Amino acid sequence: MTYCSKCGNMAKEGAQFCDRCGAPLGGGYQQPYAQPAYPGYAPYRPQKEPLIAVILSILLPGIRQVYAGRVGRGILIFLLVPLLSVMPALSLFAIVSVSNFGAIWTLAIIVSIIAFIVYVWQIVDAYRCVEEYNRQGGPRY
Structure with a gap:
């Protein structure tokens, strides 16, 4: 037995419409359902500290780029600066x-x-890369 979703009346077996209100019964009909509107939230990314990036760059060139998410650039600088210093x-x-x-x-x-x-x-x-990271919310590739 099916019941009318609109008025709750018990419908006859095999009926496609409610005898009381005329609303279509379950046979394949679905009420339109709209997704609830949620604002688009981006995942939280912690801010990087530019001063830490500068200190890291002074102590170990290239590590700042890795800290800001630019790994390829960091490896290049990590190899280039010591090479130029030893030459x-x-x-x-x-x-x-x-x-x-x-x-x-x-x-x-x-x-x-x-x-x-x-x-x-x-x-x-x-300093610039970490500022850009903080402004854009992530590394630029």
């Missing part, structure tokens, strides 16, 4: 003769300046 010292050990001493010394100074610029840049970039 001038290695070039000074490569002096074979006095005739090329000036060229190697000049190359060592140029590479040292480039290493210092990259080192300072990655510290400034540390």
